[in-house]
Amino acid sequence: MSKYGFSLIIMILELGFVFGLFFYLGQVNQDLWIVFVFILTVATIFSIVNRSMTPESKVTWLLIAFVPVVGSLIYLMFGERRLSKKEMKQLEKMDSMKFREDNSYELRLRLKEQDKSVYGIIKSLLSMDHNADIYDGTSSRYFALGEDMYEALLADLKTAQKFIFLEYYIIEEGKMWNSILAILKEKVAQGVEVKLLYDDIGCMATLPGNYTRKLQALGIDAHKFNKVIPRMTVAYNNRDHRKILVIDGQIAYTGGINLADEYINHIQRFGHWKDGGVRLNGRAVKAFTRLFLMNWYINQGEISDFDQYHLDNMAVEGAGGLYVPYGSGPKPMYKAQVGKNVYQNIISQATDYVYITTPYLIIGYDLTEDIKNAAMRGVDVRILTPFIPDKRLIQLVTRGAYRDLMEAGVKIYEYQPGFVHSKNLIADDELAVVGTINFDYRSLVHHYENAVLMYQTPSLKEIKEDFEAMFRVSQEIHEGAIKNTWYQRLLKEIVQLFAPML
Template identity: 75%
Template sequence: MNFRKFRLLMSKYGFSIIIMLAELALTFWLFFLLGRLTPILWIVLVFLMSVATVLAIVNRSMAPESKVTWLLVSFTPVIGPLLYIMFSERRLSKTELKQLENLNKMKFREDNSKHLRQTLKEENKSAYGIIKSLLAMDHNADVYDGTDAQYFDLGEEMFASILEDLKRAEKFIFLEYYIVEEGLMWDSMLEILKEKAAQGVEVKMLYDDIGCMATLAGDYPKRLRAMGISTHKFNKVIPRMTVAYNNRDHRKILVIDGQVAYTGGINLADEYINHIERFGHWKDGGVRLNGRAVKAMTRLFLINWYINRGEITDFDKYHLDNQAGEGQGLYIPYGSGPKPMYKAQVGKKVYQNLISQATDYVYITSPYWIIDYDLTEDIKNAAMRGVDVRIVTPYIPDKRLIQLITRGAYPDLLEAGVRIFEYSPGFIHSKHVVVDDEFAVVGTINFDYRSLVHHYENAVLMYKSPAMEDLKADFATIFAVSEEIYPHTIQTSWYQRLMKDIVQLFAPML
């Protein structure tokens, strides 16, 4: 057992997990006890529960894969219906519903973006359609010009830039991350944050409690608050069974003074800057925005801060006049997340629209590959249309079972003409898409069910940004050092295929 797992087991999180498992066991025990005390009533109740569960699943709007999986589970007497009731869907509290209602009343789209959208519609209807669809799904998103974008192909390069920008902060610093771990990267940033907080700079930090339960102590927010850093956990772990734990905050957002913002796949831990080695060379990337589009990044942070804290935030207080950049192109920072916070699977739909309308090439990097039938068919169809579709996944995985499922998807894609590469130097964690020298996506959204369905995510859709040239050049470098996978090179045993099929079956509900 490594140190991370041992610390987790001995922490309050380990205690909470034990309590939650006990709560689950008690629920089942009480139900079966009812069967011993009143068998006839129990049989009737089990029958009614099973029928009601099947009807609920059949009539519920959900992905076919999820529907099939839950139907299979529901046929297990007692256990299936109870699992569906407890874990199938997050139910918002009255407070959360009120927060969501307040957010929906807020108008964030600016009048000047109408001109940008109309101009785009006249120049490129296909591109306009992709952006219009995104704006229809995420009402907090908007279109921005006047923004400079800088692409970083390695975490260590972005880290150096972050330190310099933090030192220049004068008004506020917002941080939202899935993983934070003490070490060179975080400790270096923390020293600057402490200094800035002492100078009167407002520092707010939000991190995912489950994402950090093996890396930070349970009382870590108190330590940071003592330094003047307002810190809170997203979906704080308590010893109680709740489906809310399935909706984690996987976002990576850093905003400084409303002028500069960073996002990408890079968390605040030393493996992301290759200061320590985990799974070979850690390949990651991100983007720095400077200009008008930073307003949307600020808003994304404040929305999750509001959802988590329940505080009415004066959004305009932090929407400062951006020092407009001189860069070309359009930028649409956007969020994605679980229902009912987001009514559509924003991340998935953006990927689908880009892939479906591609005419020349589609390049994708993702550490995991567990996607549904619809998205798979869109990718295959693009390749069959003659589009050069290339996918890069890790050669050295961080989760071997996930790599088994990822590799299990290769044969179907290869048969359609998709080219697949594995990053030979180690683990590629970036989530990037570039299409036809027109569009690119840099953000946190993996090609898997967790990112596309369950997690709070964010990304930036870029249209004809100069930064895309650097991103495309990075893909060329990745292809050069990666091993291309061919149908005759795939070797899997019956056991591997069986495990892949079983896990793939239950992936939609995990």
């Protein structure tokens, strides 16, 4: 039996013990128990009503709370992330750190004079993520396929001289990871510091439970993020969905591409795997270095001297455009839904077009209205999703969102060759976002995510060309093209109702 199976059984037993004890007390004194249940239910409802959360989440939790006993207990155990004293001290320490560059203020002033709309978008982002900053002196290269990024990534890894940081949601043994691991072993032997952070649940089905020990024996400082232990906690809902690779604080990679063979089309599970990523070289890589070290600190409870990892970071002369790498994550680690707000601000201020690609489309009322309003203003809004799904139930919910959007003038496309996993947005040939943030509740609310906002960078041309190429091999969805039976519609509505807490 794996440690995951053991942990699951312990958690089920713990859950059964709590419910069993509660109902046993009801048999001891029923009158007192009824009064207690009434007070507990009312207190739970008041807690939900007064809590700061999205309206969709609030409605879902209120429905659960009205179920006597069970609803209150579920909310107490899973409804809200409560920090320990140690975690609160860690959070206060991170909040006290200020990383803004000396030239950041001048860049923002210049941007305010040049384009107040974009300045407002970036100003809002910087106010939400204190780790984020605005950078020039950075070059970028966009990759329209995982296999293209894979080849460049291997070449860059071989040049590492000081440190390599890797943070990924999924790692799986195979051609891609094994070739990366071979280089990491060589670099460790050369004295290069290698830190690796991967999500425990994300790799549950792809790596052995003791894989970190194997990597540590090779000299790689490897750890699981949010490790599964035999304990009931809402923290398990907050996964590390980031994809970050940093080399010597000078080069960084991010995007939708995990370290597994389907991402480079070495194997095919859902037709052709369409993904996207970006390589940065220059000043903006400092932010990715800090993003990695922040999650390292959250996971390990230890913090390093940040300066030692980017003292030698060099600007790339003549590189055009501005970059804002940023993180997004769950409350209370992040006080705002950074990824969602960035998307909303770009969509709301677009004047010509907005193109979006996402594997899943499960979004709330406010983001849906922003997308619809953009289309009704005359903006060419296009959303591209997969034709071949990796999760059929999620595709059912995704397709359930089409009609409302199409009635407002949004164009929906499905990528016919296979599965789209990239999470990209481009607007008006001015702004683009490449990162890990899906248009769904898990990415927008629950997960630790990352992305880079790019303004007037040369790589925007490559991103737009990639969108145009995808549209050519995709089918535009028209009214009545997607037919669902009554039970499929019912299932979609049920999943949509509970999506905010899933």
